[in-house]
Amino acid sequence: MSYETEGFDEFIDNAEELVKDWKYKKEFLLRRLARIYQREVKKLTPRDTSNLVNKINIGDPQNDEIEVGTNVEYAIHVEEGHKQNARFVPGYWRESGGFQYIPYFEGGGMMLKDKFIEGAHMFKKGKNKSDKKWRREVKDFMREIERELNG
DSSP states (O other): OOOOOTTHHHHHHHHHHHSTTHHHHHHHHHHHHHHHHHHHHHHHSOOSSSHHHHTOEEOOOBTTBOOEEOOOTTHHHHHHEEEEOOEEEEEEEOTTSSEEEOTTOOSOEEEEOSEEEEOOOHHHHHHHHHHHHHHHHHHHHHHHHHHHHHO
């Protein structure tokens, strides 16, 4: 997913030549925008072991872009949904609630049904939730640079 602000490319072209420490300031903005998005995505990510939540990372800025994502293999299935096949899962139901999976457990378990597990769409929803904050951050950044240019 990408995010574009009208007039920002033109603004960047002009600022690159005139603003002191432009590259640093631009990367700082990209990192701020990425942290906003990462925070929203993490809030929307389902938690079981928290493995997926803990591995939603921010990459390094490159060519005026920064990536927020994960290398967790099953993340795409959590994002977009997946088909669950009927099968037996060994384990037991805890008194406090919830199911405890135990590989090769012979004392019981539960039977899963064929069904589609709806996706959480945390990356898509995270973008929508970040949108207002991004606009505000970019406007504040542009005003700050404009003040610097006007002395």
